Amino acid sequence: MELAPQPTAKKVNWSWTSALIGAASATAAAALISAKPKDPTFHLISIKLTSFKINLSNINADLTLTVHVTNPNITPIHYSSTTMSIFYDGSFLGEAHVKAGSQPPRSCRVLELLARLDGVELAHLAGKFFADVAKREMALDAKVEISGTAKMLWWEHRFKVHVECHVTVDPVFLDVIDQENESQLELFLAS
Numbered sequence: 001m002e003l004a005p006q007p008t009a010k011k012v013n014w015s016w017t018s019a020l021i022g023a024a025s026a027t028a029a030a031a032l033i034s035a036k037p038k039d040p041t042f043h044l045i046s047i048k049l050t051s052f053k054i055n056l057s058n059i060n061a062d063l064t065l066t067v068h069v070t071n072p073n074i075t076p077i078h079y080s081s082t083t084m085s086i087f088y089d090g091s092f093l094g095e096a097h098v099k100a101g102s103q104p105p106r107s108c109r110v111l112e113l114l115a116r117l118d119g120v121e122l123a124h125l126a127g128k129f130f131a132d133v134a135k136r137e138m139a140l141d142a143k144v145e146i147s148g149t150a151k152m153l154w155w156e157h158r159f160k161v162h163v164e165c166h167v168t169v170d171p172v173f174l175d176v177i178d179q180e181n182e183s184q185l186e187l188f189l190a191s
Helices: 016-035 119-124 126-135
Strands: 041-054 059-071 077-079 082-088 091-098 101-103 107-118 138-152 155-169 176-188
Touching (some): 041 155, 059 091, 059 119, 091 138, 101 107
Antiparallel strands (some): 059 107, 082 091, 091 107, 138 155
16 A cells, blocks of 8 residues: 655745844834824814903903814924914904913813904894894804924924814804814925
C-alpha cells in the first residue's frame, strides 16, 4: 500500500522590521485621519431676559444667551473676542458679545453671551412681531465670525469659523423651539 505524499509546508519569511513598518504606517494613517480639522458645533440652550430699559430715545432688552460649544479637534484653540449679529425678519435687531477665550481639545463648554436687542427696531416690525407673538413662534437669525489660533506640536495655525444660526423661539416665554446651526472652519496654513 502506497501512501500519498504529504504536502510540505511553505516556509514564510517573517521579520520584526516588516511588522514595525506596517504598524507605524497604520498609526500614521490613523493620526492623519483624526488630525483633519473638523467644524465646531454650536447649540443654543436657553435665552433669559435680564433687563428691559425704556429711555426717551430708545428701548433696549438685555438677554443672556446660553450656548453649548463643542471643539471636536485634537488641538486646543484660542479665540479672540467678537460680536454676533442678530436679525429678525431680515433687519438687524441687536448683537451679542463673545469674550476671548480658549477651549481644550475634544471638549464641550457652555458660554453665556450678553446680548442687547434694539426695541425701536422691533417697533418698526410691530405687525410681524405681534403676529409671531399670537402664534408663539418667532424666527431669529444670527451670524458670527470667530478668529483664533490652534496649536499643533510647535506650529500655531490661524483659523476662522463662520457660524450661521436660525432659531425659532417662543416670544412670550423665550423658549427655544427649534434651531439649525451651520459652522464652517477655514484654516490658514501659511504663517
